Amino acid sequence: MRAGVGLSKDDEAAAELTLAYREGRLSLVGDPARYGQPLAVDFVAGRSAHRRRFGGGRGQLIARACGLSKGVTPSVVDATAGLGRDAFVLASLGAEVLMVERVAAIHALLEDGLLRALADPATREIAARMSLIHGDGAHQLAELVAGTEVAPQVVHLDPMFPHRDKSALVKKEMRLFRDLAGDDADAPRLLEAALEVATHRVVVKRPRKAPHIKGPAPRHVIEGKTSRYDLYVHRSLTSN
DSSP, rough: TTTTTTOOOOOHTOOOOOOOOTEEEEEEOHHHHHHHOOOOOOOSSSHHHHHHHOOGGGGGGHHHHHTTTTOOOOOOOSSSOOHHHHHHHHTTTTEEEEEEOOOHHHHHHHHHHHHHHHHSTTTHHTTEEEEEESHHHHHHHHHHHHTOOOOOOOEEEOOOOOOOOOOOHHHHHHHHHHHHHOOOOHHHHHHHHHHHSSSSSSEEEEESSSSSSSSOOOOOEHHHHHHOOOOOOSOOOOOO
């Protein structure tokens, strides 16, 4: 199955990518020189397993930004799901998470990764708190969320932005995403949609020195070494 059919703003580049099973996982496979190793979603092993065990709990930047604290576990809509890494962290900390992914090939990888996570005893409980839907959050977010049972207390966004990570692996992974989805030129519309849907706050992940998304200014900013979270707060989260 070719990933490029109807899935990309750059059909010529995306046509080089193929969805295929590799080592029991659905993967996006392309020229290794351009894209690196086949890309799959794995919530059971690899970096997800390491972060599940040693990530730092609710002290992690994303947990603090999304309002997870003692006695407070909001439900989260991850409107730019990507490979689901942020969603998995939040679900591992007890949050119910709805992942929204607009690129059909990436949605397929997420679906495959979730099924394998549900079948593994180590991740089954976490994966049960994660749900997935295919659609464009910038233009359909309210409709997509309304069709689920997840309350959008927090909407998390991580729009595409030029990453400065020097790792060749990360560069090739980001190249794959850009070839499939293009840049998020509609990030202001995505933020607007998220602000309309979120009942309590919108959390936007950005490179630390990147400009804010065009629109209203964030009320709070939480900074890390390489990234930051811009917080747009409607009202305070309360204990469950």
